[in-house]
Amino acid sequence: MTERMPQPEFGDRRTFLRVVIFGGIALGAAGVGLIAAAPRPQDGPDAALLPLLPMADLAKLQKAKPLGAELSLSRRDGWRVRTLRQRVYILRVADGDTAAAFKVFSAVCPHAGCEVELKETQYVCPCHQAKFDTQGEKVSGPAPRGLDPLDVEVSDLQGAPWLKVRWQDFVVGLEERVARKA
Ligand code: FES
Numbered sequence: 001m002t003e004r005m006p007q008p009e010f011g012d013r014r015t016f017l018r019v020v021i022f023g024g025i026a027l028g029a030a031g032v033g034l035i036a037a038a039p040r041p042q043d044g045p046d047a048a049l050l051p052l053l054p055m056a057d058l059a060k061l062q063k064a065k066p067l068g069a070e071l072s073l074s075r076r077d078g079w080r081v082r083t084l085r086q087r088v089y090i091l092r093v094a095d096g097d098t099a100a101a102f103k104v105f106s107a108v109c110p111h112a113g114c115e116v117e118l119k120e121t122q123y124v125c126p127c128h129q130a131k132f133d134t135q136g137e138k139v140s141g142p143a144p145r146g147l148d149p150l151d152v153e154v155s156d157l158q159g160a161p162w163l164k165v166r167w168q169d170f171v172v173g174l175e176e177r178v179a180r181k182a
Contacts, residue, residue, distance in 0.1 A: 049153055049164035052090070052104070055097050058163055066091045066118055066134055068107075073167055086167060087115055088150065089123070091134055097154065097161065104150045104165050105136045111143040113172045123147060144175040 050071060061067055066089040074083040087107035094101040107115045107123075114127035122139060123132040130141030137146045151166040169180040 049151075049155070049166050051157055052088075052152075052163045052165045055154060055161040055163060058090070058092070058102070059097065061090065061092045063092050063094075064121070064134055068118060071165070071167060088165060088167075089118065089147075090163070091136075093135075099152045099154045099163070102152055102163060103136070104152050104163075105147040106150055106168070106170070108148065108170070108172070109143060110145050110148060110170065110172050110174075110177075111141070116147065144173060145177060148177060 050073075052069060052071075069088050069090060071086045071088060072083055073086060074081055089105045089107060091103045091105070092101060093103050105123075107117075109116050109125040109127065109130055111125065111128060111130050114125050116123040116125045116130070116132065118124075121134055123134075123136070125131075125141065125143070128142050130143035131139040132143070132147050133139055135146075136149060148168070148170045150168055153164050153166075154161050155164060156162070157164075171178040171180050
């Protein structure tokens with residue numbers, strides 16, 4: 001079942017980001033699960049960090065079993081609002097409940113921008129069959145680099161610790177990782 005939850009807004013008058021939540025968490029399962037929505041966080045330096053999931057839900061996430069999530073990012077330019085859906089994958093890489101215990105990858109294929117899918121223990125791009133391991137490293141195919149990692153942080157949201165992610169677009173087709181300006 002798809003469920004929409006409250007949508008936090010971030011940023012100034014020209015640009016904002018919001019999170020739309022889908023479904024529920026399917027811990028231990030390969031493929032896309034959850035996403036989280038949360039009340040509006042405080043404005044400030046962390047404004048671009050999007051609430052991804054409560055740490056309590058991620059406690060059961062097993063190493064080597066990535067979990068998919070979707071972010072809905074909206075940008076306002078005057079009266080115009082553009083909304084993009086972006087898939088990310090969350091991987092537990094260590095025990096514990098700090099940001100260092102997780103990696104979050106953009107699902108955008110660094111070859112030409114298609115969206116990779118999780119197939120058992122690999123991410124596979126449906127466009128030209130680039131393959132990546134669960135750590136995001138390139139295994140085979142035409143992609144010039146591994147999947148792009150995103151900044152994550154654990155911080156409090158209404159009294160509970162949440163894993164938060166900072167969405168970033170990167171230039172595709174390059175061996176080096178170059179952040180794309182908004
Ligand atoms: S876009 Fe992914 S392999 Fe070409």
